[in-house]
Structure formats: structure tokens, C-alpha cells
Amino acid sequence: MLTLEEKRAIVEEVSAQAVKAQAAIAAEYSGLTVGDMTALRASARQAGVYLRVVKNTLARRALVDTEFDCMRESLSGPLILAFSPEEPAAAARVLTGFAKDHDKLVIRVVALRGKLLEAADADRLAKMPTKDEAIGMLMAVMKAPVEKLARTLAEPNNKLARTLAAVRDQKQAA
Secondary structure (H helix, E strand, O other): OOOHHHHHHHHHHHHHHHHHOOEEEEEEOOOOOHHHHHHHHHHHHHHOOEEEEOOHHHHHHHHOOOHHHHHHHHOOOOEEEEEEOOOOOHHHHHHHHHHHHOOOOEEEEEEEOOEEEOOOHHHHHHOOOOHHHHHHHHHHHHHHHHHHHHHHHHHHHHHHHHHHHHHHHHHHHO
């Protein structure tokens, strides 16, 4: 049994994580072994995701006055909370990837920046590009017109060089 001070500490810790998170996911974990949970925690830690098993009453209190207040009514049963502080899709990637191999892990609640989503949207969220991938895609889109302009400006000189080479080859052949 937790003391009142321990409960307050848990609520403060979860609330602090919720305040700085961009996305949150609650998943049902009943039936997972200790080894499975250890592996899930390790992959979450590696991805920079905060993962915590917390009683629903404490989780509801922790989510008050945060963007994820919308999740409070949906929290029921044994749940594990995952918060993505840096990348919105990180928690979704970790949990959906883990759920593919472990059918006992079932995503129940998904929230992105204060908006409650369907649990099925976790797959779509997981497929979102990372920040670095998005920047790379943007840079490729921005670079294409500049490259085309450079090729267009260089083409008259290239055409002249090809024409002079053809004339030279024709004179040498004659």
C-alpha cells in the first residue's frame, strides 16, 4: 500500500511528464510477463519515451490541468502510460512495434497535443516521420527547384560545347 506522500510524488512525477509531452498513449498490459515489461521499458528508454504503470485514480489526478486532461475519462483497467516528450510519434512507435510481437499489449487511448484520437490512430501516428526525416524531406523539396534552375542556366553552354565537339569530329572525319 502506498503512503499519501508516495502517491503525491507519483502524481507530481506523472504530471511533470505530461506537461512536457507532445503525445500520450495508455495501453492495457495484463498478461505480459516481467521479461516482456522489462523489454518494453528498455525500448521506451532507448526511444526517449517516459513509461509508467500507475493506478488510474493517480493518473487521473496527474492529468488534471495538462493537455491530456481529455484522457482522464478513458482510463480504466490495468494501464501503462507512455509520454513522448520530444517526438510526437515516439511512444506510438514503441508501443505499436511491441504490440506486433506481443498480442497482450493493447493500445486503448491515444492523445496528441490535447486531442483525443481513436486507438487505431496509433498506427498512423507511429508512421509519422521523425523530426530529422521531416527536415530531410523538406530540404529535398526546397532543393529541387534550385537544381532545375542551375541545370537550365547551364544548358546553353553545354549545348554549345556539344555542337563544337560535333563540328570538330565532323572536320576530323573529313
